[in-house]
Amino acid sequence: MATGDDARLSRRRLLTGTGLALGAAAIVSTAGAQETLPEATTDPDFHDPDETTAAQVQSPPLSSEPIPPGTTDWNWVRGQWALDWSLVDLAAMLFASNPRLVRNAIDRHRKGLDASPVTYLSSRNRPLQNAARAAAGAYFGVKADDVALVESTTSGIGLLYAGMDLRYGTEVLTTTHDYYVTHESLRLAAARRGASVRKITLFDHSADATIDQIVGRIIANIRPETRVLALTWVHSSTGLKMPIRAIADALAPINAQRAPLDRVLFCVDGVHGFGVENTTLPELGCDVLVAGCHKWLFGPRGTGVIIGSPAAWARVTPTVPSFLAPNAYGAWLGAYDPGPTTGARMTPGGFKAFEHVWALTEAFQFHTMVGKKAIEARTQGLAARLKLGLSNMPHISLKTPMDSRLSAGIVSFDVAGLSADGVVRRLRALNIIGSAAPYSTRHVRLTPSMRNTVEDIDYALGALARIKQG
């Protein structure tokens, strides 16, 4: 059992205890950079006189100077967070803390609202919500009008499927690998509307799944009555990243044979790729992507987006009245039809935590400033290092593919003889924050992000090697 003293073990000491096969292996450690690791000593009692605690290793720089656009100084990036640096946070996939730019924007708006809620709100609400939609659109390659603001992935997925035209006799195709939020939203929507939901399995072992196998199984299962394909970009159980573009390409000839309203609408829970992958909606090729912005995007808590193509909006009806659509009140007062669905009409109205909604713009600004390409390389580079280290440990069975075409930032695995929750508990005793996925088969998940360092990864690897021994 881990003790409190374990938490004070040095990173160096943990590494030495592992006999990490990382040795002198060259591993991508930062944006594209190759790093040569020193050979680990094999003496388990080796004690570094300069032994530092995990907390000391984690200390961030204090700089608050603005970084010039396009500069990738990961120490500066890390210094933008106010995390508890005595912890190694490898759980970015769960719930975000915000970088300084976002924290400052929330504070500024909160002060304004506290001073005079009505006057502060009235002049700002529409422009600031529309600015956030424009920022999301610019980030993901669509027009502002194709972005709806929601409070989370869960509410976005719920609103999307609740509003979708799912008549009796049609079906939604999804998979056994998708998350509770997709399955439950589809079950509720289908029960109301009369459509059926079919779940297929795409692979037996995530770690060695192939793109051809995944695409082949999906396409073989599209039936004449299939109207919606509901998938998840990066599975939060195994960390497998779905080949969205390849699936969209294989769907295109099927859809080309169908009338517009009979086409298979390709909808994706994108939360674990959004803020990690350097891509856009047109590049991905799906019709709708829903993502919370309070995970990998490190945006304000309680924010998310539905990003859809105009063809997709035509198949969806809003559920919650919008305050944002230009003619929302006019249509009500004039008793006329408000017109086709848009991102604005899909944005639920009501008074809300506006300081968070408005500060979403700064979250996109922060990502753009650091650079989408650099963030992807950093996140995938750290995840690759973690996967490589874990793959060399015989007591660990990696669930996430090594191939970067089939993986993003989530790294999932099992430890022989221990439950996933047991491993998470032991890691927490060592100040490492991971999580176990709430699926019928639970795996341990560690999810490096741009806030983490190579030392964080090696500290976690050392701890996991040691879990075996103790």
Ligand SMILES: Cc1ncc(COP(=O)(O)O)c(C=O)c1O
């Ligand atoms: C695949 C997936 N979708 C949705 C969610 C929920 O996201 P949100 O908190 O934005 O609703 C999670 C996990 O929290 C998830 O793993």
